[in-house]
Amino acid sequence: MRILAYSGIIARVLPDSIAIEVGLEAGDRLITVDGENIRDIIDLSFALADENVELLIEKNNGEREILEIEKDYDEDLGIEFESAVFDGVRRCANQCIFCFVDQMAPGMRESLYVKDDDYRLSFLYGNFVTLTNSTPQDIDRIRRLHLSPLYISVHTTNGTLREKMLNNKNAGKIMDQLDTLITSGIEMHTQIVLCPDINDGSELEKTIADLYALHPSVLSMAIVPVGLSRYRENCYSLQVFTPEQALHVVKMVNTWQEKCRKKSGTSFVYLSDEFYLSAGQPIPEYDVYDGFPQLENGIGLIRNFLHEWEEESMITTGYETPHHLDVLCGVSAEKIIGPLLDAVKIPNLTIRVLPVENNFFGTDITVSGLLTGQDILATLAQTDGVRTGVIIPGTALRKGEGIFLDNMLLEELERHAGIPVRAAYGAEDLRQLLQAWR
Known part of the structure; x- marks a missing residue:
């Protein structure tokens, strides 16, 4: 053929x-x-x-x-x-010191090992790109077709440091590349993967200042902490943020948000929820997130969830017979979901929140979106008690499909658990499942 x-x-x-x-x-x-x-x-x-x-x-x-x-x-x-690109996804040419794909467990589905760095997927789906392998023809096409906004992984505006972090000699041209796009009317959202003692501190201060100087063409800046799995053989030596380091980042960003809001009316720079949870600081109020421009990047998930939860009250008519529902989540989310569900009073309904330790990737990974089916099963097996059903976070499943990162299907999890398992994709889903379990 x-x-x-x-x-x-x-x-x-x-x-x-x-x-x-x-x-x-x-x-x-x-x-x-x-x-x-x-x-x-x-x-x-x-x-x-x-x-x-x-x-x-x-x-x-x-x-x-x-x-x-x-x-x-x-x-x-x-x-x-089947794919938005017919000539093949543009693969990443970097060897970033923090790359999570390099920390994937062996034997997972092939797509999880693909590193894409394709400006088309950035425009179409919000995938972050570094621009290190974008050719002059690519830039010309972006300008000519006005592919805006783009989502760009900056990490640092220090060209020399960026070359080292991405292990790519082309990485140092980032500010010139941003200027070229901005001159052509292209807008962009930016991201920083923050690594302790590498691009934080004074380097982060400089990066925020440099990117804010390009506002409003640079629409937003997200800061997410480096994620470290237990599969880090031959990887660059990195550490997770301590609570003290996280607090320092939170204070710096709070100062910048106040400055930006006074000057331009938006916060501009946003932190992922992990920083606030690690530092023991309250999650910012709803208005601070300015419509959640980087929600898909995990920025403001908790505040958005809380806002949805508070939008409607629970129906408390209750059940005719006793129901016992276990709500599972990542270790960090339990700090938020636990108190919320403790306050829910529905006749004949007992709710138990079970935080799931991530033994698959390593216990330093505490977010719900990286939970696996086998860790959820292990948590259920280790927890005694009556169960009518189990509710898991929908973020742990592949988007649009009922499959976990460890290739376990939702139906397979349900079969092993021996009881119905449902996924909640947000506060409204969770409320509906608690009120009308079927």
Whole structure:
């Protein structure tokens, strides 16, 4: 079967769509549109804007056919692809001292070992890129198509230090790259993976100042702590933040947030929840997060959860028979969820919060999103008592799928547990499951 250098594999055809009418099926490959190769869904969106388009399709059996389609201007065909990029995901050329992919356990699913550094996934899905392997042609395309906003991993604005942290001689050009994008009207969200005694302290102070000087083109700056798993063979020697170090970071960022809000009306720089929990400091108020521009990056998850929780009161009509629900979460989240659920009073309902130690990646990992099925099962096995059901954090599952990082399926966990297991994807889900367990 002859296939061109790249093609888009159709994963799903939507019902009642043009694609259904012309006979497209899952597994078909899109080769060209109007005779032109298509690199990604960005190209595709422009190519399909016209009212008349010609598709070259390769069917599952290897046969090719040309489909001539008439449609309304900008009308969608109703197809979804296995990947947003047809010419392959751009792989990361760095060897970052803090890379979590390098700390993955052996034997996990192949996709977890893929390091992407693709500006297209940054624009389309908010994936963070370093720009170290972006070519002049890439930058030109970003400018020409106005692919904005982008999500950029900066880590430090000290070029020499950035080269060392990313182990890439091209990493030191970051400020010139940001200036080039800004000159073309590109906006961006930025991220810092903070490592103790490396890019914190005075280096962090400089990075905040340098990036804020580029505001409002630089829309936001997120600071997340380095995550260290127990699989760190041959990795750079790093430590987690102590409570004292975390407190120093919190105080620095508080000062900058006050300064930024006075000057421009937004906090600009935001800390991940782990810093506040480690330092024993209260989670900032809702308004401090300015609409949560980096929620997908874990910034403000707790405050957003608390806000949703407080939006509606619990229905307390209760159950006719006794129910016992175990709510599982990461060790750090238990500090927040525990007191909330202790205050819930529903007749015939007993709620127990069980923090899960992360033995799979290592006990220094305390967030709910990195829990595995086997650690959840171990926690249930070690905890006696009656259970009607179990509620787990939806963030521990692969997005859109019922599978944990250790490849255990949600159904498999439920089978081993011997009782119903449900995932809560936020405060509203959790409230509904507690009020009306089924």
